[in-house]
Amino acid sequence: MKPNEAKTAVAHLVEERVPLFLWGPPGIGKSSIVRQIAEEKGIGFVDLRLSLLDPTDLRGIPFFDQQAHKAVWAPPAFLPDGSVAEGILFLDELNTAAPMVQASAYQLILDRKIGEYELPEGWAIVAAGNRESDRGVVYRMPAPLANRFVHLRMQSDPAQWRRWATERGIDPAIVGFIAARPDALFMFDATSSHRSFATPRSWEYVDKILKSTPEAELLMPLIAGSIGEELAAEFLSWRAAAKDLPDVEALLEGETCGIPEDPNALHVLASMILQRIDADTPKERLEYLLAYLMELPPEFSVMIVKELQHKGVLLEKSPRFKTWIQKFAYLLT
Structure with a gap:
């Protein structure tokens, strides 16, 4: 369940x-x-x-x-x-x-x-x-x-956890990493002797570690102590590759922003957008967002729109939404 x-x-x-x-x-x-x-x-x-x-x-x-x-x-x-x-x-x-x-x-x-x-x-x-x-x-x-x-x-569910984490303000790099690696949310092995392993609770610890801004040399051992060494190394490498991202606030103000080519960066960007947008976001900012989403790779654009709709954001009232539907209709059927 x-x-x-x-x-x-x-x-x-x-x-x-x-x-x-x-x-x-x-x-x-x-x-x-x-x-x-x-x-x-x-x-x-x-x-x-x-x-x-x-x-x-x-x-x-x-x-x-x-x-x-x-x-x-x-x-x-x-x-x-x-x-x-x-x-x-x-x-x-x-x-x-x-x-x-x-x-x-x-x-x-x-x-x-x-x-x-x-x-x-x-x-x-x-x-x-x-x-x-x-x-x-x-x-x-x-x-x-x-x-x-x-x-x-009860069992874990990566999609539900990502929605919860987005609402709670969990670090976008974590949410993006779980979007790219859903299996990394829960990696408990009853036959393993390792003391640290990934669970929804331990990923919350990773979020708190990142928010504490520890010294660079402490980051790896602290995160490894939460989710295990192998996964910690993979997460930090993934996070480093995805750190060069457009300014989401500038994007929502209508400024021209580039499109990341790295899929890792796109996952983090999607998480940042989902944390920034809610049902009270002004229509003008939604218009600028849809214009940007028109340029994203199709699978990421559709994923972001579906998650925004799940949050109760009424994109349907935006004039640009019809254009977006026409462009990505083949992925919605």
Whole structure:
């Protein structure tokens, strides 16, 4: 299931308070999409890393109630207390937790209560974890616990990731590189002994490394520490070849700009244009952009226009768009 599809499915199940388990390899954004759902709905969000908990941390600590003359359990402060009416209790890394912790979580998931604690009515339970084949330390989930969840399997998708990265302002060189090498977005090999490998999460680290403007001699080891040496060398070589680009702002002001010949540069240029243009861009600037796109190699021109339409940019209202359609109609059928 692609990230956008997984996000939509999770949102539906959260509405109905149906417990679900989101499976997927490391670094593809499982926890991120659950947090985004909570933020977009304006509801509470509690993230519990069960692999860091002891069984008593989840169940609470017993103490003697002198008035009732019995032992009761003091629920942990990190569980939702009802002060927020609706929310998501996110049990991350559930299948990496020790069996005794899973047993404690079992009662919370099955009965929505544990010890003296009861989960507020408006809260949904979402769990996530890596697959057993992902070289992580995982414990097989007991069948009764597994049967309590709806299970969704999530995978990375380069096209969706590029759109997200463009909206987030990820370095255009990264977005362009993934456009040219979609397989480089996720290169996890469970049989490899390498500690660093490419995932959507590690490419975000590369973006932060580039934005920190490190010294030239540090760039390679820092990026290699995020995505691995071989891919880091390929990315930096690709980035160097694509650095001579036209000024996008000048292009949108109607100034004459050259067309890069290097396909690598064209991928980066496409990413820069997509980051600069949105639904509020004035018509005059769109006219200048379409005039420039008329001169680009056809596959890049069509790719940029399709991505702009996906962002909600109404190119159809531009007089020049009809001319563009006539020129590239053979690629649109």
